Amino acid sequence: MRFTIKTKLGLAFGSILILSAAAGGLGYVRISELADNQAMLAKQGWRQGKIGDFENALWATALTEKNMIIESDDGTIAALVTKLASQRADVAKIGAELKTDLNPLDVKLMADADDQLVRMYKLQDESTKFSVLNSSNRSYALWKHDAVPMLASLTTMLNGVLAELERPDATTQQTQAALLFMDARADWLRLTRLVASFPAVPTIAELDDSTRKFQELVTTFRTSLAKSAQAVNAGGVRTDDVVKAYENGLALMSRVADLAREGGNIRAQDISSGEGGKAFDQTYKAYDAISDAIGARMAATSKNAAASADLAKTLLLAAVAASLALGLAAATWIALSISRGLGRAVDLANAVAVGDLGQTITTTSHDEIGDLVTALNTMTVNLKANASVADAIAAGDLTVTAKPQSDRDTLGLALAAMVAKLRAIVGETVAAARNVSSGSQELSASAEQLSQGSTE
Template sequence: MQVAQAPNSPMNFFRNLKLANKLLVSFVLILLISAVSGLYGLVQMERVNATATDLARQWLPAARNLQDMRYQLQRYRSQTMQHVMAQSSEEMAVYDKSMPKLWDELVQNQQSYAKYVRTDKERALLAEIGEELKAYAVQTAKVVDLSHQLLNDDASEILRGESLKISRGINTRLDALSEINHQATEETNQAGDDLYAAARWWVMALLLGSIVIGVALAVLIARSISRPLQSAVQLAQSVAAGDLSASITVQSRDEVGQLLQALKDMNTSLQRIVGQVRQGTDSIASASSQIASGNQDLSSRTEEQASSLEQTAASMEELTATVQQNAGNAQQANQMASAASQVAVRGGATVAQVVQTMSAINESSRKIVDIIGVIDSIAFQTNILALNAAVEAARAGDQGRGFAVVASEVRTLAQRSAEAAKQIKQLIDDSVSKVQEGSTQVDEAGRTMDEIVMSVRRVTDIMGEISVASHQQTSGIEQVTQAVTQMDQMTQQNAALVEEAAAATDALRSQAAALAETVSFFKLGAQSGLQATPALAPAALKSAPARAAIKAAAPLKAPSPALKRPAMSAGSKPPVLSPAKSAAAPQPQKAATADDGEWESF
């Protein structure tokens, strides 16, 4: 039977790496991709956070200032009209006290808006508003002065004339600034969406690449371990079935390849040993008829056979040491896999921190939505106040027509402010939704890291099983050594039985036949180069010198000094190579006489 691996492939370099190096390269590559993915996600989240911060600290405060300026200007104009319509000096004094405070707030908001200006157009519009506010203040001072002189018609004419014109100009420029802020808010929001989309696709691509590479490396490593082990199992099963003709091709230099090489050497040694045992049994059978006249020659041959068996036992000792070393290497690979599992767990903790960061960004966006709600509420209250002012103006009759017009304009502006606030709130809600989607994607990344950790733990379990299998092989080879030691002891007993050879010639011949039948269970194959020595004819036995029998037993050679095994006790049992095949081993025939019971254990 032929047991061979697949032909050579371009992956020879990876195949020849040690198992620890294969696992190290694989996990380092996967962790490197995961680290790149995590760093890229952090950078993109920082950019998205910067966009949201710019929106919260630049454009929203600027819009709030413009809204306050518009509101304060309308209130200032409204109180100016109420000053003109006042019926008493006490009522005028109330407005004389409140109007300067309102004007100071308006000027302060104008100055506060200056720190949010970014473009020359905004700067020019703000400067024009400042000039017009100065002109409006001059006109208002004239109106107040005429109101104190009870020249209400002249004051109303100024309010409906130059003062109204300047007020409309200020509102026009405030609208222009609001439009600039709205456009900038839209652009900032779009930039945030673009950053999120790019980050999402890149992170998905990196995760997919990590999964593909991880699966490929897992399959490659599993095949590099499982296929050679299958070959080793087939070889062991063949040996257990008595077929020593199987051959194995070693194509890697890792721990599994070393195991296959050791099994190959073991199979070759067993072929040589079994072939030599066959030759020895045939020689014993052919020389048994000469024992009466050549006891000394038989003694020499028996001693030589005992020496060969001792060398075989020493070879089995070294083979046991080699297998034990392989078991130690497998245990070291198991420890490396455990360390890689701990690194993957730390990667999962990093992804969990990313999830917490996304949650913090989501909470900040919700706070921005609350601020927009406050702006919307202010606009609604302004609308209610304008409506009340219109009602009061209707009650005043003809004297309240101008005030009704102003109240209508205030109401219109409040409605527009509320609509703008709703649009901003809708944009912020959309941003919050997309941040939540990002959090979901990061959660999926965390679960993927958990799956990687579980895969690493499964690899660790597999390495543990490999270590256990190596220890089991060591036990099996020790049993083989015990059997060889027993053979050595039996041969030494044969040397002692040479003194009784004259009386035991027939028993020795029958035991030699039984031994030949037992060894015939093993199939050596044509490549072994060993053939049984044919039994000599009776006529040849009479004429052949006694030394010829010694030369026939000479092919027994010592095994390679690289193989050693510890000696075993005489009471130990023969090895069992495979529990499933133990029933297939033939039982040796019982001796015809009680004097040669030791040959049965052989």
């Protein structure tokens, strides 16, 4: 099979180009993968940051809920309710951003987290509803601003009645009535002390127990009041105003107790620190699970990217090394084949230049160098043939024939022309010789005749 130098160079550099293209393609693919991984890491990092923002927003709603529970001013509580709604809007906005272009692996985790968030919001709504009641604080405010002044006024009125019943000239009936009135007053004090403790009751169970005691004390007090009022009236002292004041006081005490019995602050605190707190923790953990999943994928992506980069480096180095080795081998092979062939060709040309036509070159190369050597061998053979013709001519052999190799074979054509001219010259010489010989014979004959004539 014929492999020209162009073919060899083409194969060598083509192989190098193919390896270079493969290395470039590999580099492009790996760089594209690294770019994709970088984009994915940036995206997942952004998502993790958003989860952090989301959790901070959740913490803000929980803090607002706690502040609402401990706040005593209704106006401030209303402002906190508005603030909570705004914070929830922020949570919803961040949540919507989190769900854009969601990774399929996170869909279920996000659905679970949303379920937990809905449950947390439901409990938070209940806590807010009870916080808005502000039961304990409103009960205390009613006690402080209305009940305490009423008790002071009632105490003054009772002291006036007792002063009339305990005069030095009081009758036995009046003294007994005073004692009954004192019993009723003691029941009233027990009742008011209980009512005063309502705003500070810490649990619903204790609040229910206080309510039961309150109802019992109200019944006891009404009985003792009715009994003492009858005795006092019988002693000649009117108690209509006192009884009416007591009834008004009972109504006010009932209002204080009723407000406290709503248990708004207590129920809100129970929800927030109980089921509501658990719901918040579960919601927070659900979003933490998403963040952990993203972090795990980011770590895996980083690890794979590092492994891919290492493999790319190895393959690129291998491709470069292979290209260098192939280029070096091809250059050496081509250079040696060219230099050896040209060296032999130069030796043959130098031999021909000094007239040595006895040398030839043997070559196994099937390229342009081989063609050059073959051409030189052919040239040497042709020159040798022409030299043989010249030797024959020099020896006087004009029977030889010079055979030009082409119509452009100057030497061959010149030899052929020379042989032809020499042959013509020789022919002319021979003819002239023959003519001379014939003339000589004729002269001889004439001379002989003249000789015979003179003899006669």
